[in-house]
Amino acid sequence: MSTDFDNILIIADIEGSSGCWDYRASSFMTDEWSQACVEMSLDVNAVVRALLDAGVKHVTVKDFHRTGYNLLSELIDPRAQVVLGYKRGPAPGIGDPGNAQAVMFLGLHAASGTEGFMAHTLTSRISWLEVNRKPLAEVELFSASLAPYGLRPIFFSGCPTACAQARAAIRKIDSYPIDKSAGPELFDVESWRSGLVSAALHSLNNGATEPYTPHGPFQAEVTWRGGEITAQNLARRWGFDHEGARIFIEADGIHELYRDLIRLCYLTPLTVRILPFGLFLYNLTGRLGLAWARRRLKKDKYLPQSKRRR
DSSP states (O other): OOOSOSEEEEEEOSTTSTTOOSHHHHSTTOHHHHHHHHHHHHHHHHHHHHHHHTTOOEEEEEEOSTTSOOOOGGGSOTTSEEEOSOBOSSBTBTBOOTTOOEEEEEEEOOOTTSSSTTOOBSBTTEEEEEETTEEOOHHHHHHHHHGGGTOEEEEEEEOHHHHHHHHHHSTTOEEEEOOOTTOGGGOOHHHHHHHHHHHHHHHTTOOSOOOOOOOSOEEEEEEETTOHHHHHHHHHHHTOEEETTEEEEEESSHHHHHHHHHHHHHOOHHHHHTHHHHHHHHHHHHHHHHHHHHHHHHHHTOOOGGGSOO
16 A cells, blocks of 8 residues: 555544543543553554554554553554653653654544533643634644644544544544444444544545644633632742633743643642653553553453454
């Protein structure tokens, strides 16, 4: 198969995967989460194997849900490089994208405050996030963070709302939805994965997309779910304007905006100063959690959804 790209980065999340059907399945160290990790890994593996068999020379998979430790590497084709945990930079959380030419997003979700399965941006503590009067989805931030390295966002999968938001924001991106409206009992995972693979392979010839470089300035309005007092404290911590539960951020460029949102959602002035040590502890927590999941799965003799009797 002739393709436009031979080095692909995959960014994987769990909410839009085939194994996540409720909040507990996305929550760290629950039985539902450990099972969702299996299905997420199998979703990723289906795409990885197809890409490599189609002639892609190198595939890197970056786990980007919660702790960054959700993928079971033993379930993913060993020809791929699986990267767990978060990196300080140069691309926030992702690290060095290396020589990747294009990025595919698997299992992502819609923007905070919008319709869609478990919609949120960066954290569920944000009930609404708009930038320049439009909802902001994570795919925009992630794609923009990779633009300086020439990566083209060519493919996206998630719930129908998330797919629509990705297509609206990023010109010519291909997408493939997962419809969870009927519940897990009526969901045909094998058929869905087959469609996911076909759509991902088709996007390898998507030469129409360009690195995502939205132009500023940017005015963000963040409504904090914790209420007025929490929003006030967070805004004062970082010097942002605020009104009630709303926090206002102004940034000239998308990278500055992303940095400010990361600070608001995850950091304090102290953790910024000790960020390397903080990342070490956070990644250690993720590794321990994934080890717990493996023990639970082995104990329960969990079978992937695709291998269960119908």
